[in-house]
Amino acid sequence: MKDSKDKISISKATIDRLPLYFRTLRLSQEEGMEIISSEELGQRLGVTPEQIRKDLASFGQFGKKGVGYYVSELIRNIGEILGLDYNWHIAVVGVGHLGWALANYRNFDSLGFNLVAMFDVDPNKIGQCIKGTEVFHLDRLKEVMEERTIHIGIIAVPEMYAQEVADQLVAAGVRGIWNFAPRKIKVPEAVRVINEDLSVGLSSLSFYLARQTPTN
Amino acid sequence: MKDSKDKISISKATIDRLPLYFRTLRLSQEEGMEIISSEELGQRLGVTPEQIRKDLASFGQFGKKGVGYYVSELIRNIGEILGLDYNWHIAVVGVGHLGWALANYRNFDSLGFNLVAMFDVDPNKIGQCIKGTEVFHLDRLKEVMEERTIHIGIIAVPEMYAQEVADQLVAAGVRGIWNFAPRKIKVPEAVRVINEDLSVGLSSLSFYLARQTPTN
DNA sequence: TAGATTGTTAATCGATTAACAATC
DNA sequence: TAGATTGTTAATCGATTAACAATC
Numbered sequence: 001m002k003d004s005k006d007k008i009s010i011s012k013a014t015i016d017r018l019p020l021y022f023r024t025l026r027l028s029q030e031e032g033m034e035i036i037s038s039e040e041l042g043q044r045l046g047v048t049p050e051q052i053r054k055d056l057a058s059f060g061q062f063g064k065k066g067v068g069y070y071v072s073e074l075i076r077n078i079g080e081i082l083g084l085d086y087n088w089h090i091a092v093v094g095v096g097h098l099g100w101a102l103a104n105y106r107n108f109d110s111l112g113f114n115l116v117a118m119f120d121v122d123p124n125k126i127g128q129c130i131k132g133t134e135v136f137h138l139d140r141l142k143e144v145m146e147e148r149t150i151h152i153g154i155i156a157v158p159e160m161y162a163q164e165v166a167d168q169l170v171a172a173g174v175r176g177i178w179n180f181a182p183r184k185i186k187v188p189e190a191v192r193v194i195n196e197d198l199s200v201g202l203s204s205l206s207f208y209l210a211r212q213t214p215t216n
Numbered sequence: 217m218k219d220s221k222d223k224i225s226i227s228k229a230t231i232d233r234l235p236l237y238f239r240t241l242r243l244s245q246e247e248g249m250e251i252i253s254s255e256e257l258g259q260r261l262g263v264t265p266e267q268i269r270k271d272l273a274s275f276g277q278f279g280k281k282g283v284g285y286y287v288s289e290l291i292r293n294i295g296e297i298l299g300l301d302y303n304w305h306i307a308v309v310g311v312g313h314l315g316w317a318l319a320n321y322r323n324f325d326s327l328g329f330n331l332v333a334m335f336d337v338d339p340n341k342i343g344q345c346i347k348g349t350e351v352f353h354l355d356r357l358k359e360v361m362e363e364r365t366i367h368i369g370i371i372a373v374p375e376m377y378a379q380e381v382a383d384q385l386v387a388a389g390v391r392g393i394w395n396f397a398p399r400k401i402k403v404p405e406a407v408r409v410i411n412e413d414l415s416v417g418l419s420s421l422s423f424y425l426a427r428q429t430p431t432n
Numbered sequence: 433t434a435g436a437t438t439g440t441t442a443a444t445c446g447a448t449t450a451a452c453a454a455t456c
Numbered sequence: 457t458a459g460a461t462t463g464t465t466a467a468t469c470g471a472t473t474a475a476c477a478a479t480c
Contacts, residue, residue: 011471012420019419023398037437045400049437050473057439065438066480082419083426090418097320101313107398107415113422152421175428176421182239182323184261192424194417199323201410202306203235203298204228205368205392206329208408210299212391227447253461265461266449273463281462282456435480442475449468456461 014055020045021052022078029071037068084112091117091150093165094157095125095135098180102154103130116148138168145172152176159183166193230271236261237268238294245287253284300328307333307366309381310373311341311351314396318370319346332364354384361388368392375399 024045028036038049056062062077063069079085090113092099102108103118118135120126128135136144144150153169155162155177162181169177176192179185182199240261244252254265272278278293279285295301306329308315318324319334334351336342344351352360360366369385371378371393378397385393392408395401398415 013471015420015423016416018423019416020413022419023415027399039437048473050475051471053437053439054472061439063438064480065478066436068437081423083422084419086422086426088422088425097317101317102414104313105414108418111415111419111422113418151425152418176425178417178421183243190428192421192428194421196414196417197236198318198321198412199239199327200232200235201394201412202324202329202368203238203300203327204231205394205408205410206299206302206304206327207231207234207297209304209367209392210302212406212408229447255461264449266451267447269461269463270448277463279462280456281454282460284461437478437480439478440476442473444473445471447468447470449466451466452464454461454463456459 010058014058017047017051017055018078018082020047021055022075022082022084025071025075025078029075033071035068036071036074038063041069079112086112088113088152089116089148089150090114090152090154091119091145091148092154092156093119093138093141093169094155094161095120095122095128096156096158099154099156100130102156102180103133113152116150117144119144138165141168142172145169145174150174152178155179155181155185157181226274230274233263233267233271234294234298236263237271238291238298238300241287241291241294245291249287251284252287252290254279257285295328302328304329304368305332305364305366306330306368306370307335307361307364308370308372309335309354309357309385310371310377311336311338311344312372312374315370315372316346318372318396319349329368332366333360335360354381357384358388361385361390366390368394371395371397371401373397 021041024041038052042049042052059081062074092103092115095103095118099118103115108115115133118130118133119138119141120135121138125135126137151174153174155165157165159181162179162183163185166177166185166187170187170191174191177187179193179195182197185193187193237257240257241252254268258265258268275297278290308319308331311319311334315334319331324331331349334346334349335354335357336351337354341351342353367390369390371381373381375397378395378399379401382393382401382403386403386407390407393403395409395411398413401409403409
C-alpha cells in the first residue's frame, strides 16, 4: 500500500502530458477511430511515439504489440490514472472576470469536475447562479464547503487576498488548490497546490519574440 | 548577430522562471527592499539560490559578489531579457467569458502589454469596450490588425474554431499566439505559439489527489 | 509466416545541485 | 581584513531518445 499509493516516482512532465493524451484520444474517438498507434497519436499532438509509450509504461501495459492501443480502453485507463473517474467537487473563490470564466468553463464538466459552490464578498454577486450553482458569501465558506464536501478550491481573488483565502480553504478541509493568483501561497504539506500563473505564458512569449528578427 | 539573436540555448525551464523572479522582485521593491540575495529571493518563491544564480548567469553578471543583487537593477535587467521593455500590442480573439476575463486582466498592463483590439462574431458584442478598447467583427481582423500593428494574438474561441482563427492571425501578420483552446494549432515556424491548456492543471491536481489517502 | 507495433533496456542528452574560487 | 555572496565549474540526477527483443 505504501509503495503503490503514496510513493509517486512519476515525473511531472509525464503527468502533464497525460491530460493531452486523454483529450486527443477522445477527439480521435469522436472521429470514429477504434485503434490508434503511438505513432499516430504522437503525430496528432506533437510528441514522439517513444515518449508516449514510455509515459504509459509507467502505469502498466495498455497496448497490444503489433496492433496499437484500443482507443476507448486507453481513454478509460488514462482517465483512471488521472483520477477523472472520481466525482470531484470543486468551488471557485472570487467571482471576478476570471472566476466567472472558470465557473463557466465547459471542459471541466466533461472531465468529471463538478462545480458545487462559488464564493465572493460583493453583495451584488451573492445569490447569483451559474448552471444552478450559487454564489455564497465568503463568510460561509467553511459551512458550505463541509456540507458539500468540496475537494478542490480554485483561487481567483486578487493577489493580496490569496493567502487569506488559501488559509480559509485549508481550514475548511480542502484537499487541493488551483491557484490563479500570481503569488506563492503557503499551505500544509498534505494540501496540493497547482499554480496557474497566466503572466508566465505571456512573458515567455515576449521573450521569444524579442529575440526574433522582427517582421513588424 | 546569428549567435546572439537567433540561437537560443536557454532552457525553457529557465525562461519560465524568469517571470516569477521578475514578479517577486517587484513585490520586494514595493516593500522597500533595495538589495536582495539569491538566498532571500529563493526563499520567497521556493527556488534554490543556486538555481537562481544559474538562471541569471545564462544572460550575464547582474549581481555583486559579497553583496547580492540591486533590486531595481535586476528588475530592469530581467525585464529587458523578457522583452517587457518593448510595447507589445496584443489582441483578444473571442470575447466569451474567458476572452473577457483576459481582456480585463490587470497584470498584463503592468507587464507592458497593450490591449489594442478584440474580435468576435456576436453582433451584441461588436462595439463594446473594455478600458477604451473596442470589440470588432472578426471579418475586420486583418484590416484592424495591420492598422494597429498587433504583435500577439490571444485565441479564446471555442476549440473548433481555433485553427481557423490561428490561420487568420497568421495571415494578418501576427508574430506570436497565446492559445487557450485545448487543441494543437498549426502555424508557420516563424510564429511562436504558447499553449495555455487549463484542463492540464486541474487534471494533474486530480492525479495527485487520487493517490493520497483521502481525508474526505 | 511476415509485417507491425508495443514494452523495456541502454545510451544520450539536459537540467539541477553541490562545491568552491573569485571578489565585493 | 573577515564575512558574505556571487559566478562558474564539476558531479549528480532525471528525462528523453534510440534501439531492439517480444509478440500480436
